[in-house]
Amino acid sequence: MPELPEVETTRSGIAPSLLGQRVREVIVRQRRLRWPITAGFEAAVRGRVVTSVERRAKYILIGFDSGTAIVHLGMSGSLRILDPATPLLTHDHWDIVLGSGRALRFHDPRRFGSLLFTQVDPHRHPLLAGLAPEPLSDAFDADYLYRVSRRRKVAVKLFIMNSQVVVGVGNIYASESLFRAGIAPRRMAGRLTSEQCARLVRAIKDVLRAAVRAGGTTLRDYVNADGTPGYFSQRLFVYERAELPCRRCRTPIRQFVQGQRSTYWCPTCQK
DNA sequence: AGTGCGGCCTGTCCGC
DNA sequence: TGCGGACAGGCCGCAC
Incomplete structure (x- = not known):
């Protein structure tokens, strides 16, 4: 579910309530997430202080003075700051209760999300070590995309979804x-011109930045740290608009499956 | 090495 | 009303 804008919106939403707080209690109700929550997690975090709340790719890194919790929201996960007495919903899998009396609560029906803990540099963790540049960083530019796409036969949509x-x-x-x-x-990645790479890099940065500003995209159940939805769905041009008229040229939007995921596009505006 | 799938889960919707 | 199948913001790990 959540992509970078939703994860960044969650990160910035929870950070002020977490930073500097001492952990009063850790409650784990369901350990079987994508990877099981390790047995020592509660003891590693209880009584510790939150020193940082960062993001790398779609991972949220919650730094404590004892190590780092690496949180992934998967397809259906969300994190909220709330009163720990708030009645539990099905699929509320863990809480971190803070000295302030508030709590960080993780909700994830499909359980594709995860909670890992590492005592060393999280960027060295196997899941993070091999990740490509951040899309909003200067390292992700037209020259980079052109260079890494050469001789790649994969379709450009799958290519830009490759971490x-x-x-x-x-x-x-x-x-x-x-x-x-x-x-x-469906355009082959290796066939993109340098001009197309430049346009694509700009488009990725623009759409991600605009979505972050709108608080992310809520399609079904995604909510921000305060429980409110994101509003970027109103600004989607093609996603989930199959057969509706293109917002630019009125041609019906088409849908097909690529890598087991739905792709949406306008055959007139996209060549 | 690059590519393509199965699988992890629950919930919802649609056709029969 | 029930039931099967498809599908849903991700992504690892395995075959070829």
Whole structure:
């Protein structure tokens, strides 16, 4: 579910309530997430102080004076700051109760999310060590995308969703970026011109930044740290708009499956 | 090495 | 009303 804008919105939403707080209690109700929550997690975090709340790709890194919790929201996860007495919903899998009397609560129906803990540099963790540049960083530019795409036969939509190419671009923003760049999703990555790479890089940065500003995209159940939805769904040009008229040229938007995921595009605006 | 899938889970919707 | 199948913001790990 959450892509970079939703994860960043969550990170910035929870950070002020976490920073500097001492952990009063850790409550784990369901250990079986994508990877099981390790037995020592509660003891490693209880009584410790939150020193940082950062993001790398779609991972939220909650730094304590004892190590780092690496949180992933998977397809259906969300994190909220609330009163720990708030009645539990099905799939509320863990709480971190803070000295302030508030709590960080993780909710995830599909349990594709995860909670890992590491005592060493989280960026060295196997899941993070091999990740490509952040899309909003200067390292992700037209020259980079042109260089790494050479001789790659994979379709450009799958290429930009590959976390060894660039991180944070999921199924919604991949389709949206390609629409904005005017590039057909089936175009072979290695056939992109340098001009197309430049347009695509700009489109990815623009769409991600705009989505962050809007608080992310809520399609079904995603909510921000305060429980409110994101509003970027109103600004989607193609995603989940199959057969509706293109917002630019009125041609019906088309849908097909690529890598077991739905792709949406306008055959007139994208070549 | 690059590519393509199965699988992890629950919830919802749609056709029969 | 029930039931099967498809599908849903991700992504690892395995075959070829």
